[in-house]
Amino acid sequence: MFSSAAYPSEPDLRVGLVPLNQFTLMPFTCMVECLRHAADRLDFSRQIYCQWSLLSKDKMPIRASCGFEILPTEIFNPKAKFDYLIVFAGLMPAALMAPPETRAFLQQMHAEGTPLVGVDTGVMLLAQLGLLDARDCATHFHHKTDLEENFPAVRPVLDQPFIDHGDVITCPGGARALDLILHLVGKHCGKARAQKAMRQLMVDPKHISSTSAHMPYASLTDCGDWRVEKAVALMEEHVSSPLQVSELAGLMGISSRNLTRAFQEQAGESPAAVFRNIRLASGHWLLLNTNRSIAQIAYECGFADSAHFSRWFHKTYSLPPNEFRQSRKRLGQIDG
Incomplete structure (x- = not known):
């Protein structure tokens, strides 16, 4: 039972x-x-x-x-x-x-x-x-x-x-x-x-076709604003080594203020918040589909350490990473 x-x-x-x-x-x-x-x-x-x-x-x-x-x-x-x-x-x-x-x-x-x-x-x-x-x-x-x-x-x-x-x-x-x-x-x-x-x-x-993480901002890749589309593409390319907003803007040849305004218009959030949630979504998928340690997942998703990752994951998904994995993946693997 x-x-x-x-x-x-x-x-x-x-x-x-x-x-x-x-x-x-x-x-x-x-x-x-x-x-x-x-x-x-x-x-x-x-x-x-x-x-x-x-x-x-x-x-x-x-x-x-x-x-x-x-x-x-x-x-x-x-x-x-x-x-x-x-x-x-x-x-x-x-x-x-x-x-x-x-x-x-x-x-x-x-x-x-x-x-x-x-x-x-x-x-x-x-x-x-x-x-x-x-x-x-x-x-x-x-x-x-x-x-x-x-x-x-x-x-x-x-x-x-x-x-x-x-x-x-x-x-x-x-x-x-x-x-x-x-x-x-x-x-x-x-x-x-x-x-x-x-x-x-x-x-x-x-x-079975799910081989990559669920991206919570997929609609932004086709939103009609080239600044946001390009920034999101760069974010997904740099999940393990996150860029500052100023670095993203620099790569695109625009100002940080310009980029932030575009994200507020299209997503209602700052570029930093969107980038963090993309990295958390990647961590969510890794918890469900791999046996990597929390520390390794935190590193691969660009967080300073496992405590930093765990704190944001808990806030976003309502459970700490270990409890989330136990309640989802491990029970799922032994289902008949």
Whole structure:
């Protein structure tokens, strides 16, 4: 038996599922079953490491394209906290006819920083909201023409399982939805959680795609301000040897004040705070996916010592690094 005290107090991955009328059941089921198996030890289906909710404007049944109906578990709540909101659609033109309440909820959550995911023709709704203009969009070959005719500013891509822009992710649906959800589980919960789900679902291990740290500011790499985009790229290149703001600005040929103002406009934070959180995210991933010591991780993430790293990690993730690793990775590795 395992003590409940050994489990994390909060899930590592919180997902809101938003199926539209006539959504396709397969990608929805792929994602839910992966989350279910990754979320708990053995096969108890408790929402410990992952948490998911089925969201809608009301509690009325939502009909899938196959005729089955599902019931929402929660009504839209802009105050709810999710790491991702995933929009599922299917038959056209139903994907373009989302209720005003759904569009308003997604727009508000996106504006407040929650990444939106479009699966199958769920990408059509994201395009309709103007979130994919001048961007690549992972698209099902069957709907390439629909996308081009309705949203000529969007660039359809047919050979990718998903495309992650940070604030928006697109996926063509079908079995590709499994690639995407394994990617998200691996990034937020660690490879052990994703591998446990793959074993339970009898999926080929090649589907695990999380080989790098989850970057909390991925959207800044495509924010439209070259100063911020370049600075974030430099930050990610210098995780183990952090640069001062003045050094970053110097490399870019601008003043520290200019760079700081750009970050306040685009991120609402200083460059130093963004850089620290990028380094902490790298440490988070190393704790989940390696056996390196806390001291080694602190060094690799550019902190002066393990105490400095531990203090900031505790403040950001609510647990000291050792406790975090014990409650996530070590328990996950011995799951059946």
